[in-house]
Amino acid sequence: MKEMPVTIKRSIELLGLFLIGAIIVIGKIIIMPLLMSFFISIILLPVYRFFRKHKFPDVLAVILPILLVIIVIALIIWLFYNQTSFLLHDYSKIEKNITTHLNALSLWISRVFDFSPTEQLKFIRDQSNKFFSYAASILSGAAGSATGILLFFGLLPIYTYLLIMNRNIFMKFILMCFEPKEHTNIKDVMQQIEKMGKKYLLGLLIQLCYITILLWAILAIFGIKHALLIGIIFAFLNLIPYLGALIGNILGVLITLASSESVVDILFVLGAITVVQFLDNNILMPRIVGSQVKLNPLISIIGIFIAGTLTGISGMFLALPVIAVLKIIFDRTEQFKKWGVLLGDEKPAKPMHFPGYPLTKKISS
Structure with a gap:
């Protein structure tokens, strides 16, 4: 049988990716809590095994x-x-502080851009009308969104319970889908996924705790009001890779502006966040997570944006662990090994020289 042309193969792959995306968008209200429950069950498995070891009933x-x-x-x-x-x-007090900062900003704009307070008020009024009309259209679906959130969190414990209870059934089903010669490789993949998921997600929980405590302590030393709230918000947003830290900085500044008349406090907040992020990125998190998740930063950012577009905030939280699981699977599958290389951050010294690559002529530099 004649081999299918490469262009047709790639077209089928793109069509498959499009269909997967469509299925995720249509079924996200079921798929996302199932994915979240899968990773939660990975974390809870050692606790479950501990209770079973001490003769607790299975349920x-x-x-x-x-x-x-x-x-x-x-x-x-x-x-x-x-x-x-x-x-x-x-x-x-917040209202008074905001008024003070807005007046100072209005005077600065008038002085620098020759934009009078009257024109500024007109501009703000026009933009406010547009914003409120846009907000009304969003709030019209608030009931549906609230129902989706309740359904999401309601399904989490049910899915987690069923995944742990029936894990052997799912494992047997996966093994029966492949030839016996592949079973060893599949078991290795499942063990690696469990190891990665457990270490990575537990690392995130530890990260959540120490970022909150560190940021709270540093801001409290400098006398910043609502230091604990800033620490909690930044720690949770920091769980969204790359984007969360930026949003956390903005919210930290806004809370500080609302609770303090001094602009210097903003510098303290930004400085404290910078110090905590430096410790987290370069010292603490690498030691906690280690080498379990080595992903291409560009692919990670693109994955986070795509996941957020398709499924919302829950997708942004789960983007990196899902990509890490895909990399583990791709690395151990001959057909998809090239995608594992794309998802990883290992930089080959000579990308044109590796086993299996049909190099026919020397490429001049």
Whole structure:
């Protein structure tokens, strides 16, 4: 049989990617909690095995770790709500500070750009009308969004319970889909995915704790108000790679502007965030996560944007672990090994010289 032309092969691959994206968009309300539950179940497996080792019933050994996660999440939500309440309690002072900063900004714009306060107010009024009309269209679907959020978090414990309870069934199904000679490789892939997921996600939880504590401590030393709230917000947003840190910086500055009349406090906040990020990126996180996740930064950023566009914030959180899982699978599959190279950050010294590459002539530099 004549081999299919390369152009047709690539067209079929692109069509397959498009169909996968369409399926994700259409079924994201089911797929995203299932993916999140998959990674949560990886974290909870050692706890489950601990309970089973101590003769706990199978059902109880699954439910107890899930309840532990629910309690931790409830405590985090309570802490965030508590800190937000402290911020809103100073509403009159926040209003005064914002007015002071806006007046100073208005005078600066008038002096530098010759744009009078009257013209500025007209511009703000026009833009506000556009914003509120846009916000109204977004809020019209708020009920649906709220339902989606409740469904997402409602499905998480159910999916996690079923994934842990029926993990052997799923494993047997996967093995039956392949020839017996591939079973050793598949088991190795599953072990690597579990190892990577456990170490990476536990690393993120540890990162969440130490960023919150470090940032809170540094800002508290400099007397910044609502230091704990800034630390919590930045730590959670930092879980979204690359983009979260930028948004966290902006929100930290806005909270500081609202709670302080001094512009110097903004410099303290930005400086503290920079120090914490430096420690996190260069010292703490590499030691915690180690070499489990080595991904191409460009592919990671593109993946985060695509995941966010297709599935929203939950996709942005899960983009890197999903890409890491795909890399593990691709690296151990001969047909897709080239995609594993693309997803990784290993830079070959001589990209045209490696086993299997049909180099026919010397390429001049």
